[in-house]
Amino acid sequence: MTGNNPPAPPVSIxxxxxxFTPFRRKSQPDKLHPAPVPAEKRVVYAVGDIHxxxxxxxxxxxxxxxxxxxRGSPPSLLVFLGDYVDRGPESREVLxxxxxxxxxxxxxxxxxxNHEQVMIDLLGSADMLDAWAKFGGIETLVSxxxxxxxxxxxxxxxxxxxxxxxxxxxxxKSFLIATRYSHETDDFFFAHAGVNPAxxxxxQHPEELMWIREPFLSSRKNFGKRIVHGHTPVTLPDIRxxxxxxxxxxxxxxxxxxxxxxxxxxxxxxxxx
Numbered sequence: 001m002t003g004n005n006p007p008a009p010p011v012s013i014x015x016x017x018x019x020f021t022p023f024r025r026k027s028q029p030d031k032l033h034p035a036p037v038p039a040e041k042r043v044v045y046a047v048g049d050i051h052x053x054x055x056x057x058x059x060x061x062x063x064x065x066x067x068x069x070x071r072g073s074p075p076s077l078l079v080f081l082g083d084y085v086d087r088g089p090e091s092r093e094v095l096x097x098x099x100x101x102x103x104x105x106x107x108x109x110x111x112x113x114n115h116e117q118v119m120i121d122l123l124g125s126a127d128m129l130d131a132w133a134k135f136g137g138i139e140t141l142v143s144x145x146x147x148x149x150x151x152x153x154x155x156x157x158x159x160x161x162x163x164x165x166x167x168x169x170x171x172x173k174s175f176l177i178a179t180r181y182s183h184e185t186d187d188f189f190f191a192h193a194g195v196n197p198a199x200x201x202x203x204q205h206p207e208e209l210m211w212i213r214e215p216f217l218s219s220r221k222n223f224g225k226r227i228v229h230g231h232t233p234v235t236l237p238d239i240r241x242x243x244x245x246x247x248x249x250x251x252x253x254x255x256x257x258x259x260x261x262x263x264x265x266x267x268x269x270x271x272x273x
Contacts, residue, residue: 038187038226042075043068044261045105045269046190048230048237048246049081049113052088052139054097056256059271064258065104067269071262078105079183081230081246082113082192082210086136088251092143092172099175112179113192113231114210120176123165126157144168181206188261189223193231194243197221216243228259237268 045064050057068076084098085091098110118132119140133141133150141148141160144167148160182204183190189201191209194216199205201223213232220241230247237257238245244266250256257270 039264040185040187040261042077042106043071044077044079044185044188044259046079046081046228046244046246046259046261048248048257049083049233049250050088050094050256051083051086051115051136051251052091052094052143053250053254053256054088054090054093056250056254056271057094057097060256060258060269061104063269063271067260068104074262076105076107077185078103078108079190079228080108080110081190081228082111082179083115083230083247084113085119085140086115087139089139090143091140095172095175096169099169099171109183109190110175110179111183111190111192112176112181112206112210116176116179117210122161123168123173126154126161129157129160181209184225187225188228189225190228192229194229195223195227197223201225228261237270239266 047057047060064078068074080098084094088094101108115136118128118135119137122128122132122137129137130151133148138148138150141164144164146160146163146167152160181191184201189195191204193208193210193212195201195204196208196212197215197219211231216227217232223242227243229243229245232245233247233249234245235248237248237259244259246257246259246268248255248257248270250271253272255270255272257268260267260269
């Protein structure tokens with residue numbers, strides 16, 4: 001939780017899952033060229049939603065390594081914006097890799113996406129298992145060697161929860177719990193989904209940081225720092241006046257993207273040129 005947070009939003013995570021539909025937003029090609037941004041003292045890479053695509057994660061990290069070498073290996077920070085699991089076929093492999101802590105950069109930060117939050121909640125209660133399975137969790141369960149048959153009875157849901165706990169490596173659970181809701185540098189604020197324009201950055205609620213779309217996406221408010229986020233898929237990375245979106249729907253498109261913030265520019269690397 002960041003700062004003194006406002007009261008929790010009235011919509012529960014369970015209700016969000018029940019009403020969830022994938023949101024598609026067209027990117028703006030005229031905004032994709034390098035754009036002036038506040039200067040950073042190091043190179044910052046912000047990676048969008050991975051969603052179980054271990055193959056793309058390894059490819060993108062290789063591109064980041066090569067980019068750093070071409071820059072003369074300056075100080076660097078790698079920020080993962082969340083949604084490591086679900087939808088794609090290799091959630092287990094993604095968590096194994098990230099939990100190991102290897103990184104092409106000097107430092108790394110792991111943020112929590114709404115998919116991680118639902119998985120964490122499921123470890124404590126089987127109530128949302130059916131909804132999570134339809135939300136992309138079935139692929140995560142399969143990656144851990146489980147073969148659920150839906151729909152599940154209450155006893156079946158509890159049995160599957162216990163089976164997930166049994167096969168989940170302790171390092172994966174520790175990694176999920178250690179993820180953060182947000183990260184700040186001098187000029188940027190990183191969050192999985194975005195921020196609520198009604199509150200200052202120090203008063204954001206964790207649920208909003210993981211789930212929000214509107215009114216954030218249409219807001220032109222100057223937040224004091226540029227927001228870097230994922231969560232809402234776009235065809236290509238999208239620079240707006242107050243935010244940068246790097247969720248390019250990797251699990252379906254094969255395009256995993258990262259914003260590259262260096263000096264007074266923002267460019268992009270992705271697994272699809």
